[in-house]
Amino acid sequence: xxxxxxxxxxxxxxxxxxxxxxxxxxxxxxxxxxxxxxxxxxxxxxxxxxxxxxxxxxxxxxxxxxxxxxxxxxxxxxxxxxxxxxxxxxxxxxxxxxxxxxxxxxxxxxxxxxxxxxxxxxxxxxxxxxxxxxxxxxxxxxxxxxxxxxxxxxxxxxxxxxxxxxxxxxxxxxxxxxxxxxxxxxxxxxxxxxxxxxxxxxxxxxxxxxxxxxxxxxxxxxxxxxxxxxxxxxxxxxxxxxxxxxxxxxxxxxxxxxxxxxxxxxxxxxxxxxxxxxxxxxxxxx
Amino acid sequence: xxxxxxxxxxxxxxxxxxxxxxxxxxxxxxxxxxxxxxxxxxxxxxxxxxxxxxxxxxxxxxxxxxxxxxxxxxxxxxxxxxxxxxxxxxxxxxxxxxxxxxxxxxxxxxxxxxxxxxxxxxxxxxxxxxxxxxxxxxxxxxxxxxxxxxxxxxxxxxxxxxxxxxxxxxxxxxxxxxxxxxxxxxxxxxxxxxxxxxxxxxxxxxxxxxxxxxxxxxxxxxxxxxxxxxxxxxxxxxxxxxxxxxxxxxxxxxxxxxxxxxxxxxxxxxxxxxxxxxxxxxxxxx
Numbered sequence: 001x002x003x004x005x006x007x008x009x010x011x012x013x014x015x016x017x018x019x020x021x022x023x024x025x026x027x028x029x030x031x032x033x034x035x036x037x038x039x040x041x042x043x044x045x046x047x048x049x050x051x052x053x054x055x056x057x058x059x060x061x062x063x064x065x066x067x068x069x070x071x072x073x074x075x076x077x078x079x080x081x082x083x084x085x086x087x088x089x090x091x092x093x094x095x096x097x098x099x100x101x102x103x104x105x106x107x108x109x110x111x112x113x114x115x116x117x118x119x120x121x122x123x124x125x126x127x128x129x130x131x132x133x134x135x136x137x138x139x140x141x142x143x144x145x146x147x148x149x150x151x152x153x154x155x156x157x158x159x160x161x162x163x164x165x166x167x168x169x170x171x172x173x174x175x176x177x178x179x180x181x182x183x184x185x186x187x188x189x190x191x192x193x194x195x196x197x198x199x200x201x202x203x204x205x206x207x208x209x210x211x212x213x214x215x216x217x218x219x220x221x222x223x224x225x226x227x228x229x230x231x232x233x234x235x236x237x238x239x240x241x242x243x244x245x246x247x248x249x250x251x252x253x254x255x256x257x258x259x260x261x262x263x264x265x266x267x268x269x270x271x272x273x274x275x276x277x278x279x280x281x282x283x284x285x286x
Numbered sequence: 287x288x289x290x291x292x293x294x295x296x297x298x299x300x301x302x303x304x305x306x307x308x309x310x311x312x313x314x315x316x317x318x319x320x321x322x323x324x325x326x327x328x329x330x331x332x333x334x335x336x337x338x339x340x341x342x343x344x345x346x347x348x349x350x351x352x353x354x355x356x357x358x359x360x361x362x363x364x365x366x367x368x369x370x371x372x373x374x375x376x377x378x379x380x381x382x383x384x385x386x387x388x389x390x391x392x393x394x395x396x397x398x399x400x401x402x403x404x405x406x407x408x409x410x411x412x413x414x415x416x417x418x419x420x421x422x423x424x425x426x427x428x429x430x431x432x433x434x435x436x437x438x439x440x441x442x443x444x445x446x447x448x449x450x451x452x453x454x455x456x457x458x459x460x461x462x463x464x465x466x467x468x469x470x471x472x473x474x475x476x477x478x479x480x481x482x483x484x485x486x487x488x489x490x491x492x493x494x495x496x497x498x499x500x501x502x503x504x505x506x507x508x509x510x511x512x513x514x515x516x517x518x519x520x521x522x523x524x525x526x527x528x529x530x531x532x533x534x535x536x537x538x539x540x541x542x543x544x545x546x547x548x549x550x551x552x553x554x555x556x557x558x559x560x561x562x563x564x565x566x567x568x569x570x571x572x
Contacts, residue, residue, distance in 0.1 A: 114406025115459035147461040173401035
C-alpha cells in the first residue's frame, strides 16, 4: 500500500527518518490528478529515490469570487491512480511515491502564520491582471511546501507558464536549494491542454475551447516562418473570450527584443465561468 | 588583521571553505558601530567559533523621503573598532570576527531581484504607520543575509523591538534554520538608548530626548505597582513629539489581554527630523 500522510507531524516523522543520501523529488498539486500530473510523477520517479506528491487545495491562491469551494477534490481516486503508477514504476525503477495530503489548512499554515512572499512586476501581468493576489498565494504555498518537504528536485507543468517563471524567480531570489524541472504540456486527443478545470466545460464549450490551442498554433506558424503575428493577435482580441493573448520573451515575460532567443505565445480564454490557459514556446532570431 | 570581504563572491569563497562543524554567529548591522553593536559582537563571540558582522546600509528599508543618503557610513572606523574587539575576544575565547561589507547594492540584490517578503499586520502598526514599506525592506534584507551567511545564530538589539518581533515571525513562518538572540538595550549615562541616529541631535535636542526613556520608566513604575498607565499615556500624547507611545502585549504586539504575561512599553519620539525609538519590557499579571 502507498503511504499517505495527512498531518504535518506524521509527514515530518517520515521525512526526518530518511537518510540524507535519499534523493527526493516533489510534485506539488491540488489533486484531481490527470495525465499531466502523471507525467510529472513518472519523471520524478525516474530521477529520484522517493517522490513526494503533495495534494493541497491552497486557499491563498484563490480570489474571494473564485472556485475554491467548487474545485474538484477527489482524494480516493487520486490515491488509486498513484498506487497504480507507483507499483508500475517501482517494478522497473525501485523508486517510491508517497502522498502528503494535509487534512486541513492549519497543517500548512499554522494559526499565527502571517508571511507573504511576493515576486515583483511579473505577478501583475497576464493572469495577474485578472487574479491580483493569485501569485502571492502560489509563491507562499510553494515556499511552504519546499520548506516542509526539503526535496532536491521539484516538478511543474509548463501549462502554468507564468507560474513557473514566477517560481523560478523566487527560487533564485531566495536562493532556495532545489532544482526546478518544467515539463511539457500534456494535451487530449483534440489538442486541449489537460486541466482539472476542463471538467467544468459543457460539451459545447469543450469544442469551442479548441479555439485556444488552435490560435496558438497559428501564431507559432507565423513566427517560425518569420512573419509578424501582431495583426492576427489584434484580430483575435476582438473576440471577448480572450482574457489575454500575447507573444512575449519567454525568459523575462517582457516584450520581445532583438536579443530574445525564445518567445512564449501565451493565452487565457474564458468559456462561461471557466478560464483556460495554454502556451507554446518558439525559438526565434535563430 | 581582520578579514573584510566586500563582494558576495569573495565572501562565498570564505564561507564555503568553512568546515560544517564551525558554529557561526551573524551580527547584521548598517555600520556606524556603537556600544549596542559591540554587545552583540561580544555575545556572538562567546557563543560561536566565527562571528560574521555584516555592514550594509539597506536601501530597501528607507522610504523615499528618509535619511538613506545622510545615514552615517564610517567603514574605516568600524573596522578599527572590530579589530580591537576581535583581538581582545580572541585572546580569551579563540573566536574570530570577520566583516562582510558589500561594496554596493548589487552584492546583496542581483539586478534581476524582484522578491519581497512581507510579514502580515504586525508591520502596519507602530513604526509601520509612519514608515509603510520599512519592514518589508527589513525582512527582505534579513532574509538575504540569512541566506548568504548561513549562520547558526543571529544577534539583534532589543531597541528595535518591533523589528525583532517581525523577524521572529518571519523565521518561524518560513522555517529558516537559525536561532535568534535579542539582546538588551545599551544606554548612555543619561539613559538614552544608543542609536546611530543620536548623532543627528543638537545639544538641546539631546537633552530633550531624555523625555523618551524617562516617560517609559514612569509607565513601568505604574505597571509594576499595578496601576493603570492609560491616563499618563493619554496626557503624554498631547505632546506632538510622540509619533506613538503604547503599552502592548510583548509577544503579539496586540492590546494587552488577561492572558498577557509580558507587556512592552514602546515609543517613538521625534526631535526635529530625528526619530528616536525606545522600549521596556515588564512582567504583568504575575
